[in-house]
Amino acid sequence: MNHLPLIIKREYLTKVKNKSFIVMTILSPIIMIALIAVVAYLSNLNNEKVRVISILDESGLVKTVFKDSDNINYDFLEGVSLEIAKELVNETSNYGLLHIENIKNLDSVSNHIKFYSEESPSLSLISDLERKLEKAFTNLKMEEAGIDISKIEASKVNINIGQENFSGEESSKIDSVIKLIFGCAAGYLLFMFIIIYGNMIMRSVIEEKTSRIIEVIISSVKPVQLMLGKIIGTSLAGITQFVIWVVFGGLLMTIVSLVLGISLMDSSLPQQELMEMASNNQGVEFYFESFKQALSNMPLINLIIAFIFFFIGGYLLYSSLYAAIGAAVDNETDTQQFMLPILMPLILAVYIGIFTVIEDPHGTVSTVFSYIPFTSPVVMLMRIPFGVPIWQQVLSLLVLIGTFMFTVWFAAKIYRVGILMYGKKPSYKELLKWIKY
Amino acid sequence: MSNLLEVSEVSKHFGDFKALNNVSIQVPKGSIFGLLGPNGAGKTTLIRVINQITMPDSGEVRLDGDLLNPTHIKDIGYLPEERGLYKSMKVGEQALYLAQLKGLSKIEAKKRLKYWFDRLEIGDWWNKKIQELSKGMAQKIQFVVTVLHNPKLLIFDEPFSGFDPINANLIKDEILRLREEGATVIFSTHRMESVEELCDDIALINKSNKILEGKLIDIKRKYKTNTFEVGLEAENKTALNTNLAEKFIVTEANFKSLNNDLKLNIKLSENETAQDLISFLNQKARINHFVEVIPSANDIFIQTIQNN
Incomplete structure (x- = not known):
């Protein structure tokens, strides 16, 4: 008799109906979005405040470089002494006072510029001021040396090296960034999924043991069926949770940004990069184009198919081990000893993915670890956006499936014996002995 | 064919430990068979072999003349000594699930559960969670789940533990009634007064070996x-x-x-x-x-x- 669907249904329903599961499913996106909204709102508040900076330029050299912007207005003081200027700034509650002494020797200019303020100024403000002053004084010095600045400006060249492989596919630097984001997201998703839902499987096995229902159940179904039912049921519950998170989170995000009138997406992009993009000759449009280009350059279909297979393979591989651990122990505190050997390769995989694949996606280390079944799902998923030959993917997948079948067999053996063992915590040696039972 | 269950020469090792050593028993159809023995003698292992939870190293088990196979799961009802239910699941849902695992359809399971719940006057527990019930109440539900699919062979391991005298009597009467209706019962216990009261046949297992088997009355004659x-x-x-x-x-x-x-x-x-x-x-x-x-x-x- 095949009871697998029945078991899957029960596991799924009990997980989904569980109160803490429901609370987690609903609260997590709310908390996440709330946090993002608060951060975005605050940084927006901060940005909207216009700061006024007074400038006392006794040298009269650099007045031209300070132009009012969205966030900062400049107020030029003239013909007052430093003491009076300070008092003035204090009274008008301007943000600060930039004082440039009357200097004629441009070599020692650095020592003669000071910024006075009530509170210590932000780093970005100071470096912004420094950049402006540096530019101004550099230009001044160049003029002094008789160099024509307009010629220098005119002779500036911007380079973005186009990349193309031997089979003629074009790519660029931004390509690599996009690929990296895709690879890391896929690998990291798998990592999180294994840890969260693997633990859930383990706990549900332990629950059956501690409530002593297990013997009743396995007088009706084969332990392997029960184990697979658990793994599949819990995974389906996990996928449900993930989908709800994505949909609900997306919905909330839209609503919140409409209500507050803040674009949450924008605030998550680093300001500096936006500025650099804007200051670049080619402009934002160029980047948008190359982003689209990068997407179409990626082996998207390959990526999706590989993601599905490696995700399922890797997840089943690890979750069967989690189930075996759950069967081997009596309570959760005893699991620590067995968790380490599971977590180690998983963490290793993520580190290799982040540090090695970025550096050299087809190097020896990345290639080798994308074949080893315990790291291959994560590492291979990170490599695939950079283009991995199909035969390599298939080979790695075959190794993964082979190992997966072995671990399921192994886990089922431990599971079959372990679920009926109570009392002492088994050692590794005993676990090996169980396989022979 | 007068024996419902025939266990012949069954052995089982766990590593170096021999849990069963060439054990054979014959359980006559319609009898209440006492499986006795001190703690750790191998009773539970034997029961697990009969339930196909554990595979024997050697020997064979026949139920109604056929070698044990997965279709026999629905013919056996087993109440283990180490028993429990899902704590956070509702009584009704849980009983339905366990009945379906034994091969009953959902509708049939519901019908029979209603009959049994009314019979034992526990009908209003249907929507309660197990953790809200007392141990004895949970035991009652466990008993119902064990017998619900009308198995030919019922195996009870210490069925009366956790029951007060009134409920123990109730369960005892139910066991006797099930026997009247044609079921065969294997009964494992340390309480000799219930052996005396219920069992027609007994087998005694000690240190992995069967050392005594037969009709209780014959054995008594032999031992007088x-x-x-x-x-x-x-x-x-x-x-x-x-x-x-x-x-x-x-x-x-x-x-x-x-x-x-x-x-x-x-x-x-x-x-x-x-x-x-x-x-x-x-x-x-x-x-x-x-x-x-x-x-x-x-x-x-x-x-x-x-x-x-």
């Missing part, structure tokens, strides 16, 4: 020692006692009587009969009490294990 418990009224009890001790093996007995009797257990040799003893005693004293000592299941248990 030709001993009689007597209450005698005489003028000189001490003289009588000495007199008797010269002729028979005499020990002091302990029973209740209305007279100030000399209470003795008198063991006869093999060729002497009760008649001989009575006529001998008649000459010496007045007999107020005369009973053959029948060994209790408890005595047989202790004696056999100690001699083994």
